Amino acid sequence: MGDVERLLDAVADAAARAGRGDLVQRVHAARARLADPAFRVVVCGEFKKGKSSLVNALLGARVCATDADVATAVPTYVRWGERVAARVLAEEQPDAPTLGDVAPADVPTAATGQAVPLLRDDAPGAAPGAPPAGNGAGTTGRAVEIRLPRELLRGGLVLVDTPGISGGLASTHAGVALRSLAVADALLFVTDAGSELGAAEIELLRQAAALCPVVLVGLTRTDLFAHWRRIRDADVRHLRVAGVRADVLPLSAPLRHAGLRAQDRDLLAESGYPALAARLLDERVRAAGTGEAAAAAVAASTLGQLLTAFTAERDALGDDATARERRVAWEQARARAADLRGAGARWQQVLFDRTSDLASEVETDLTVRLRALRRDAVAHIAELPATRLEADLGPWLQQRTTAALLDHQALVRTLADQVADAVAEQFGSAAWELRQGVATGADGSGGVDVAFVAAPGTRASRLDLGLVALRGGSAGAMISHGAGLVLGLALPVVLPVAVVLSAVLAGRSWHAAREGQLRALRGETERAVGAYLEEVDTAARKQSRAAVRGLQRLLRETYAARAAELLATATATVEQLSTAIAEDDTARLARTARVDAELDRLRDLAARTQGLLAPLLAARQATVPVPQGTT
Amino acid sequence: MTGARTVDAVRDLLRDAAATYAGTPHAATLTTAAQRLDGPLRVAFAGRVKAGKSTLLNALVGQRLAATDATECTRLVTTYVDGPAARAWAVLPTGERRQVAFVREGGQTRVDLGALAVEDVARLVVEYPSSRLEHLTLVDTPGLASARGEVSARTQEFLLGDADGADGADAVLYMLRQVHESDVDFLRAFHADDDTWAVTPVNAVGVLSRADETGGGRPDALATAESIAARYRADPRVRALVQTVVPVCGLLGLAAVELTQARYEHVASLAAEPAHVLLSADRFLRAAGAVPSDARAALLDDLGLFGVRLAVGAVRDGSAPDAAALAAVLRGASRLDDVRDLLLHRFVARSGALQAQRALRAVETLVARVPVAGADRLARRCDEVVAGAHDLVELRLLADLRTGEIDVGDDAARDEAERLLGALGDDPRTRLGLPAAGHGAGADEPDDPGRQVGAAEVRAAAVAALRSWQRRAAHPFAGPDVRRVTEVLRRTCEGIAAAAR
Structure with a gap:
């Protein structure tokens, strides 16, 4: 158990002693988030650049298929496990339901999108080729997961091998890789030392860098090319020109394997893989650090509330006149907090108005985009010679659909950020006014001066930082970004275009068709494309609506919970002030001693929090001052 | 079959067209096209950046004419023609030709533009006395899908040809490392309009280049490259774009031509070195053995790590007891002869028909675009020429069969x-x-x-x-x-x- 975990436990105890069940819950939630340290590294790149070899070399095991001709077709998740085990998943997402366990030896086959036999439940880990359960044909998964007892993966590192992307978005597999990026904490882009980065690769990197906080470039096959250093330098230049911040790491899988076989330290170092592993662990620790910083910030915020309540009571215990004065102020604060929690609060209104606007803008945007695409498709079908319809239309449509949906989702994200910002600002200023009302001048919070950062971190921490940094300008953005990723705002999974089209085109001897027949064929193709686009429309609309609704719910729940906390603090303080005023001297003395003791403990915890936060934050740059004391 | 007669008919047609268009800027172009009909076949090397275009060109000529480098290197469209001496001209956008220095240093040659900037030059023409260039004019082009956009644009411009057809190629060797979407897009662009200077699946060949690097240069790289090429050949999308797909390793082909006794001895002494030396390029260069380090660097440059491994392996297992045998091994591995045969059998053998077809298309396009008095008559003559020239009918039918028309x-x-x-x-x-029958190709005389x-x-x-x-x-x-x-x-x-x- 780490320091932050221990601190959170202590803070939860303190909140429990003060009878604040709501704060206990919040601390426990932060603690639970820390316990799931999954750090996903998506390995992505053009077709045949050595992605699967890279994953295998990194792990020192033949996990992924590395056939020079057949390529990966579904994402493969490699994560830590006590013993080797593999299974196929029903969906592409890493948390998708499992279809069943498979033999680890079948993983390369499953990763190429072919059916593999399932292992029987009563014989887990049976030898490959064991009789399949139920159906003899085997099972085809949408994703493959393999667990390995590797030290590298123990801390929560998950490697995701994705299908190669040929020439940008046109590939049918581009969707799979880009969808994987939506849940990535880091992107490892793979290119080889045989040639410089091309235009398509750079475009892809630029897009990916916008989706993913950490980008690394793995330069594979440095063993094969004497001039790999010059290629690396050229790649670095291209990246700089494109404005992509990414380090280029030279790698060689054959050297890695030879080094592992011979236990040769020099060879291993030369392969570049130890450096890559160290870098990935480093990024994981940094991300975990952001997670820890967020958790520590929750502790700081909780302590701030407890300290405020106890400081107010301590003040009241000392002097009757002040106590009455303070009680009036706190009663006002309580009324404000109650307003803030009520359905008529301004921030609720802002939230309602802005999400309605957002919903209609999103709908319109999608309609406009798909209508334009449909128009283009009709024109394209008319232009294409009939002989090339089948071969050319599918990829074209796939590429245009992917591009249109990506643009649409970028817009949804931007708009969602704006909504979240507006709500955060409205709520923040109300909360700030409330706090000013009860401010005493003397700093009651006992020196918890939390300044922390909106550095890109893990999905969970982005969300959490957003919640804590109430008045920070980027708070809203962080919330909606978090929400977008958590809600899985990703490409809808629809039938590949080719499948739809082949239903119309396959098996027709239309090469010889006459004018009239050709017209009929084009008409039929148009209808098939129309049906496909409708399906895309439905799926995309469903996802966008879910994203908007999810954002609304998340914002409402988040700020309602914060308002409830403020109300609880104000109510408790007013009660304690009333009790203090009513009590006689003896009881008051005894209470003072207890409060002082509790204050000491809280201040002690606050000092520990600060001690933990300082190094966690030192690594980051921009700071968002966190309101202290009364929040 | 009737190549010479077809060419004559087309030449007459071109003269007729030149007369019909007399007084317009198209007349000169048509005259030039008529003159070009007897010239060597123009074969362009196209493909993505670093696909190995210049390397294959050098290997086919057997001379390091085109500069090659680890990073993107060919920036201008360069035409290599047979000539009395090694000379080079820069062609300016205005059409003016200016002689520039053709420098030979350290086994490599390069064109020194002198005071001219790359941007000021439209293309380069290099003359070189070589029997290999007698029937073939080779055109090297900058890479497509380059990170430097303007370089790609140049190649597109050249290969798609400008309206008056001054540039363009009779046939195209399209280099692929692996088929990428941008390759297919590009090849498709040739076919976009059937009536222009189109490249058809009849005069384009796909070359799976840098075959030695397939799958990260594993020992079975060449066999894998062959199986990949076979799969592409069967793919209807590729079929409709190119005649066939063959794997080739230009680097090994050139190395086979240039293999010297001294180099063979270096390879032979490498065979005695421990295996781990060949684990990586860096290790090979660093190793302290009987072979001096500059010779190691040269070997690696000229053969690649795969080639060095192949050569050392051939010496070790006794299949290359002398330099000639090693050259044969390298040559066999390079599959260069397949490409040369392809060029000779499929392009040069029907050079007349290919050029005639191109010229015919030019006239047809011109007639459709710029109608003048007598244009109808020209169009009819075009049809007559095609109907009378069975080899052209064959070419068109072949293209229709490949595209699935x-x-x-x-x-x-x-x-x-x-x-x-x-x-x-x-x-x-x-x-x-x-x-x-055991005789050279193209022999058509009974x-x-x-x-x-x-x-x-x-x-x-x-x-x-x-x-x-x-x-x-x-x-x-x-x-x-x-x-x-x-x-x-x-x-x-x-x-x-x-x-x-």
């Missing part, structure tokens, strides 16, 4: 039709699928002494092929496509049979 039903029949039309080579035995023996056999085969197609066409289920193919093949088979008399 014409469908004869089953793949075996389609492959047979393509072979009879000369897809695999123009010579009668190849067309009929008979074993080669009085070739080696032919006399097999003449009867060729005639019998031609007649048999004709009969089988006529039966196919007579079948009640045969579609109009089969009948059209049969009609063309009838003339083809009759021609072969008559020539074999």
Whole structure:
């Protein structure tokens, strides 16, 4: 158990002693988030650049298929496990339901999108080729997961091998890789030392860098090319020109394997893989650090509330006149907090108005985009010679659909950020006014001066930082970004275009068709494309609506919970002030001693929090001052 | 078959067109096109950045004419023609030609533009005395899909040809490392408009280049490259764009030409070094053995790590006891001969028809775009020339079969039709699928002494092929496509049979 975990436990105890069940819950939630340290590294790149070899070399095991001709077709998740085990998943997402366990030896086959036999439940880990359960044909998964007892993966590192992307978005597999990026904490882009980065690769990197906080470039096959250093330098230049911040790491899988076989330290170092592993662990620790910083910030915020309540009571215990004065102020604060929690609060209104606007803008945007695409498709079908319809239309449509949906989702994200910002600002200023009302001048919070950062971190921490940094300008953005990723705002999974089209085109001897027949064929193709686009429309609309609704719910729940906390603090303080005023001297003395003791403990915890936060934050740059004391 | 006659007919047509368009800027272009008809076939090397275009060009000529480098290197379209001396010209956008220095240093050659900037030059022309350039003019182009956008644009511009057809190529070798979307897009752009200076699947060949690097340069790289090429050949999308796909390793081909006794001795002494030296390029360069470090660097540059491993392996297992044997091993591995055969059989052998076809298309396009008095007559003449030139009819039918415009039903029949039309080579035995007579390709004259023996056999085969197609066409289920193919093949088979008399 780490320091932050221990601190959170202590803070939860303190909140429990003060009878604040709501704060206990919040601390426990932060603690639970820390316990799931999954750090996903998506390995992505053009077709045949050595992605699967890279994953295998990194792990020192033949996990992924590395056939020079057949390529990966579904994402493969490699994560830590006590013993080797593999299974196929029903969906592409890493948390998708499992279809069943498979033999680890079948993983390369499953990763190429072919059916593999399932292992029987009563014989887990049976030898490959064991009789399949139920159906003899085997099972085809949408994703493959393999667990390995590797030290590298123990801390929560998950490697995701994705299908190669040929020439940008046109590939049918581009969707799979880009969808994987939506849940990535880091992107490892793979290119080889045989040639410089091309235009398509750079475009892809630029897009990916916008989706993913950490980008690394793995330069594979440095063993094969004497001039790999010059290629690396050229790649670095291209990246700089494109404005992509990414380090280029030279790698060689054959050297890695030879080094592992011979236990040769020099060879291993030369392969570049130890450096890559160290870098990935480093990024994981940094991300975990952001997670820890967020958790520590929750502790700081909780302590701030407890300290405020106890400081107010301590003040009241000392002097009757002040106590009455303070009680009036706190009663006002309580009324404000109650307003803030009520359905008529301004921030609720802002939230309602802005999400309605957002919903209609999103709908319109999608309609406009798909209508334009449909128009283009009709024109394209008319232009294409009939002989090339089948071969050319599918990829074209796939590429245009992917591009249109990506643009649409970028817009949804931007708009969602704006909504979240507006709500955060409205709520923040109300909360700030409330706090000013009860401010005493003397700093009651006992020196918890939390300044922390909106550095890109893990999905969970982005969300959490957003919640804590109430008045920070980027708070809203962080919330909606978090929400977008958590809600899985990703490409809808629809039938590949080719499948739809082949239903119309396959098996027709239309090469010889006459004018009239050709017209009929084009008409039929148009209808098939129309049906496909409708399906895309439905799926995309469903996802966008879910994203908007999810954002609304998340914002409402988040700020309602914060308002409830403020109300609880104000109510408790007013009660304690009333009790203090009513009590006689003896009881008051005894209470003072207890409060002082509790204050000491809280201040002690606050000092520990600060001690933990300082190094966690030192690594980051921009700071968002966190309101202290009364929040 | 009737190559010379077709070319004459097309030349007459071009002169006629020049006269019809006299006084317009198109007249000069048409005259130039007429003059070019007798010249060597222009073959362009196209492909993505670093696909190995310059390397293959050098290997085919057997000379390091085009500069090669680890990073993107060819920036200008460069035409290599046969000439009395090694000279170079820069062609300015205005069409003016200015001689520039052609420098040879350290085994490499390069063109020194002097005071000219790359941006000021439209393209380069290099003259070099070489028998290999006698029948073929080779055109090196900058890479497509380059991170430097303007370089890609130049190649597109050149290969798609400008409106007056001053540039452009008669045939294209398209280099692929692996098929990428941008390759398919680019190849498709050639076919975008059937009536322009189009490259058809008849005059384009796909080359799976840098075969030695397939799958990260594993020992089975060349075999894997062959199986990948076979898969591409069968892919209908690729089929409609290029004639065939062959794997090649230009680097090894050039190394085989340049192999010296001194180099062989270096390789031989490397065979005695421990295996881990060949683990990586860096280790190979660093190793302290009998071979000096500059020789190591040169070996690696010229052979690549895969090539060095191959050469050392050949010396170790005794299959290369001397320099000549090693050169043979490298040459065999490079598959360069396949590409050369392809060029000779499929392009040079029907050079006249390919050039005539290109010129015809130019006239047809011009007539459609710039109608003048007499244009209708020209259009009719175009049709007459095509109808009278069976080799052009064959080329067009072949293109239609490849793109799927014409469908004869089953793949075996389609492959047979393509072979009879000369897809695999123009010579009668190849067309009929008979074993080669043991003589050089392209020999079309019936009085070739080696032919006399097999003449009867060729005639019998031609007649048999004709009969089988006529039966196919007579079948009640045969579609109009089969009948059209049969009609063309009838003339083809009759021609072969008559020539074999």
